[in-house]
Amino acid sequence: MTNLIKFFISFLIACNVVNATDIIIDQKNKTFLPGSVNAKVGDRLIFKNSDGFAHNAYSDNEKNEFDIGMQRPNQDVIVELQAPASLDIECAIHPNMLLKVKVK
Ligand SMILES: [Cu+2]
Numbered sequence: 001m002t003n004l005i006k007f008f009i010s011f012l013i014a015c016n017v018v019n020a021t022d023i024i025i026d027q028k029n030k031t032f033l034p035g036s037v038n039a040k041v042g043d044r045l046i047f048k049n050s051d052g053f054a055h056n057a058y059s060d061n062e063k064n065e066f067d068i069g070m071q072r073p074n075q076d077v078i079v080e081l082q083a084p085a086s087l088d089i090e091c092a093i094h095p096n097m098l099l100k101v102k103v104k
Pocket residue numbers: 030054055056091092093094097
């Protein structure tokens with residue numbers, strides 16, 4: 001690999017880190033707020049829990065698979081988005097909760 005290509009790849013990686021956005025997703029009254037967001041690879045979802053009981057968030061999408069486990073009230077959990085995809089994120093404790101994330 002030439003040095004120019006190496007430099008260019010490093011530059012792209014650096015740009016992605018600089019442009020990464022933290023997207024806050026609250027969980028309140030058994031609802032993800034907001035209920036749908038647009039994001040890009042490298043962005044971070046910051047899950048908050050404003051309810052007085054535990055929540056969860058998980059994704060079965062093969063490119064962005066995660067399960068944050070038992071999330072206690074007022075606990076923050078961070079998930080970095082790995083690949084372009086349309087995600088349906090659900091709470092294992094409350095099956096009616098749904099968060100749609102479109103990752104570009
Ligand atoms: Cu929940």
